[in-house]
Amino acid sequence: MGILRRNYNRPNVETELYSRRSSRLLSRFAIALSTVAIIFSSLTLARVFILQREVEELENSIEQLTTAPSPTATTSPSNPIDSNIPTPPPAVALDSTAAPSPTATLEPGRFVQPALSNKAQVQLIQVNRIPGQFDVVNIQMRIRALEPNIPLSDIINLNDTTASNPGTNETYKVISGESTGIVSLGALQSANQTTVDAYVWLQVPMQVNAIDIYIPNTEPFKNVPIAS
16 A cells, blocks of 8 residues: 655744744834823923913913002102112201392302312302401302212312412312312212202401412413402
């Protein structure tokens, strides 16, 4: 008898190994994609949460602005100086014994001189003797700032004012305590002022009828007549 041979389908080993490897590779790729998707989802949720917080803060700010009470009007709106800014010292401090009204006035514009290197000017208004004190001459003047932002250090100290006799060069000085004192144009400008009236008393003999006046940081005034 002949031997019967049957054809058996033997599995291909290489094909099976390739299929297994492909399955594992696909599984790993799927896991990687899932991981990336989870990460992106987490980032998206975090960003959404941050945006919600920002929107809430913005809404709260808008609500506070819309519900904030209007500021109460001050009782002195005419004062432009901020209360938090320290007020500079007074530019002048007129003594309680300020000179009385004179008997004569100088010709307007006749005695005007530059001061503080042309940053200001000084105009003499009256030069006269004090009634009852005929050896005392009262000099009244107007000091005006000509430039903005004059430094506080630029001052006119009327306590150092002097006068002299044009004929004899005899010098006359200020009576102690009888002047406006120190005038700071920078302080005046801080108080929104540009001019100030000031005075000084000098001891001048009765027989003198005209004097040269020397005010600190000011060009001299020559041959100024003294009214009685």
